[in-house]
Amino acid sequence: MARTAIDCPKNELIAQINKVIESGEIANMGDLCKVVANTDWAKKRSRPITNQVVYSRIRQFGIKTGFGGKKGRTTLPVDKSELVKIIEQVEANNTFSNRYELWQAIANTDWAKNHKPKPVTASIAMLRAIAYDIPLKTTKGKRGGDGSQLRNGKRRSRADKFNANPEIVNSLSIIGNAVPRELKERFTPVVEAVKNGSMKAAVKLKCLDCSNYQPKEIKLCPVNSCPLWAFRPFQMANTKQLEELDEKIKELVAELDEEDAELLENEEGEFLEPAA
Numbered sequence: 001m002a003r004t005a006i007d008c009p010k011n012e013l014i015a016q017i018n019k020v021i022e023s024g025e026i027a028n029m030g031d032l033c034k035v036v037a038n039t040d041w042a043k044k045r046s047r048p049i050t051n052q053v054v055y056s057r058i059r060q061f062g063i064k065t066g067f068g069g070k071k072g073r074t075t076l077p078v079d080k081s082e083l084v085k086i087i088e089q090v091e092a093n094n095t096f097s098n099r100y101e102l103w104q105a106i107a108n109t110d111w112a113k114n115h116k117p118k119p120v121t122a123s124i125a126m127l128r129a130i131a132y133d134i135p136l137k138t139t140k141g142k143r144g145g146d147g148s149q150l151r152n153g154k155r156r157s158r159a160d161k162f163n164a165n166p167e168i169v170n171s172l173s174i175i176g177n178a179v180p181r182e183l184k185e186r187f188t189p190v191v192e193a194v195k196n197g198s199m200k201a202a203v204k205l206k207c208l209d210c211s212n213y214q215p216k217e218i219k220l221c222p223v224n225s226c227p228l229w230a231f232r233p234f235q236m237a238n239t240k241q242l243e244e245l246d247e248k249i250k251e252l253v254a255e256l257d258e259e260d261a262e263l264l265e266n267e268e269g270e271f272l273e274p275a276a
Contacts, residue, residue, distance in 0.1 A: 006047045010061045013054070016041050017065060021131060022080055029055070032065060066131025076118050078128045086111050087129065091137045098141020099126070158197025175205070183213055183249065204233045215245050 013036075020035045033051035036042060042049040058065060086109055087102075096102045103122035106112055112120040120128075129136070162168045176191045187208065193201030206228060211217035219234045 006049060006053050007045065008049055008053060008057045010057075010063075012041065013057055013061070014063060017058070017063065018132075021065065029058075029065065033058075064130050066127040076115075076120065076124055078115070078120060078124065080128075080132045080134075082111065083125065083128055083132065084134055087134060087136065096138045099136065099138050100141065102136070102138045159195065162195065162197060178209065180213065186249070187213070200233075203228050203231050207232045213249060216243055 016036050016039055017032065020032060020039075030051075033054040036054045037049060037051040042054070057063075086106060090102065090105050090109065094105060096105070100122075103126045106125045107120060107122040112125065162172065172195050175194065179187055179191060187205070190201050190205050190208070194205055207218045207221070208215075211221065215234045215237070218232050219237060221229060221232060223229060
C-alpha cells in the first residue's frame with residue numbers, strides 16, 4: 001500500500017506558528033516545532049502532526065519563523081509588542097533612506113542594548129520583524145545605492161582584488177613566466193584571462209601545463225582521479241583539429257629550437273675562432 005503524506009495545510013500551519021511565537025516562550029526552532037505539535041490543532045487531526053512534520057513543512061513551504069534553520073539552535077526571544085512599539089518610535093523620530101539604517105537605529109536604542117538575556121542586534125531586529133510580519137514605513141533601499149552602509153560603491157572585480165594583493169600578483173607573474181618561450185604568443189590570451197580572474201582559463205592553463213601544452217593529450221587524459229578532469233578543456237573538440245593544433249605547436253617549437261641552435265653555433269664559433 002502506497003504511503004501518503006500527512007495532511008498539513010500551509011495557511012493553518014502559519015496561523016498556529018504565529019500564535020505560538022506571539023506567546024513569547026519560544027527560544028529556538030526545536031521548541032517551536034514541539035509546541036505546535038502539542039496543540040489541539042495538531043493532535044486531533046486524522047493523522048496527528050508531529051514536531052518532525054512541523055519542521056519539514058516549515059522548510060517545504062519556506063515559512064519564515066525568525067529562528068534559523070537548525071532545530072536545536074538557540075535564538076533570542078523578542079516580544080512582538082515591544083518590537084512593534086520600538087519600531088514605531090524610531091520611525092516616528094527619524095527618516096531613513098533604507099531599512100539597514102532602521103535596524104541599526106533600533107539596535108542603538110536603550111531597549112535593544114538592555115534587552116535580556118542578550119542585547120537585540122540589528123540582524124535580530126530584522127529577522128523578528130520579518131517573522132512577525134510587522135509593517136514598516138521605511139522602504140527598502142536600492143542595492144549598492146546611496147545610503148547603503150554595507151557596500152561602498154560598486155563591487156570590485158576579481159582582477160582588482162588580484163592586483164591589490166602582492167602575493168597574488170607575484171604568483172600570476174610566475175605562472176606567466178612558466179609558459180614556454182616559444183608558446184607565449186599563442187597562449188598569452190589564456191594567461192591574461194587568468195590574471196583577470198577567469199577560473200575557466202585557470203583550469204585550461206593548468207591542463208596545458210600538465211600535458212606539456214598538447215591539447216590532444218588533454219582531451220585523451222586518462223587521469224580521472226584529478227579534481228580538474230571533469231572540467232578540462234577540449235573535451236568536445238574534434239580529434240583531427242587537435243592533432244593539427246599539436247602539429248602547429250610542434251612546428252613552433254622546432255623553429256625556435258633551430259634558431260637557438262644557430263645562435264649557439266655562432267656564439268661557439270666566435271669563441272673558438274683563433275686570435276689574429
